[in-house]
Amino acid sequence: MTETPTAPPPAVWPTFTARDARGLIAFLVKAFGFEETAVYGDGxxxxxxxxSWPPGGGVMLGSARxxxxxxxxxxxxxxxxxVPEGIEQLxxxxxxxxxxxxxxLKQTDYGSTDFAAQDPEGNTWYFGTYPGEPRKSR
Structure with a gap:
């Protein structure tokens, strides 16, 4: 996957909790290619x-307590x-x-190649090549 250095810094962070947050972090890194940017906790x-998602953005999570x-x-x-490139490999x-x-893997009517997967906690992750519509100029 290619980084996108010209994208603005992420300002929307999807968040969720997990029964086994450390295990889920390891899974998301191994299975999907997220990068562990910061983890704060005890035991x-x-x-x-x-x-972080290499092309930009990311998610935040923590342990359910x-x-x-x-x-x-x-x-x-x-x-x-x-996923700007390599969706078949992903x-x-x-x-x-x-x-x-x-x-x-399937083709959508709006030109994306998509697939969906569940992590061990039951969360659903949709991956696709559709980057969204271009921003309107201000």
Missing amino acids: DVVHHAEL DDNKPITPIGSFSCYVV IERARSAGAKITVE
């Missing part, structure tokens, strides 16, 4: 973690991740790492 508990009921129930998170990487592929 098995992750208070805050940031995972008894004292902090998550707004988004564990396993109900979903996110679309843009689905095979995900499959090899044990991701449950819920939608095989």
Whole structure:
């Protein structure tokens, strides 16, 4: 995947919690290619973690704790991740790492090649080549 240095810094960070945040971080790095940017915590508990997506953006997550009921129930998170190149290799990487592929590679009517996978916590990750519509000039 190619980095996009001209993109503005991320200002929207999808967030979620996990039963086994450290295990999920390791899975997301191995299966999908996220990069571990920051992880703060004690032992098995992750208070805050940031995972960067190489072409830009990322997600934040932490451990679900008894004292902090998550707004988004564990396993109900979903996110679309843009894959500018190598989507065929990414689905095979995900499959090899044990991701449950819920939608095989397919062409959409808006010109994207997409697939979907679930992580071990039950979250759904949509990957595709569609980068969104160009921004309107100001």
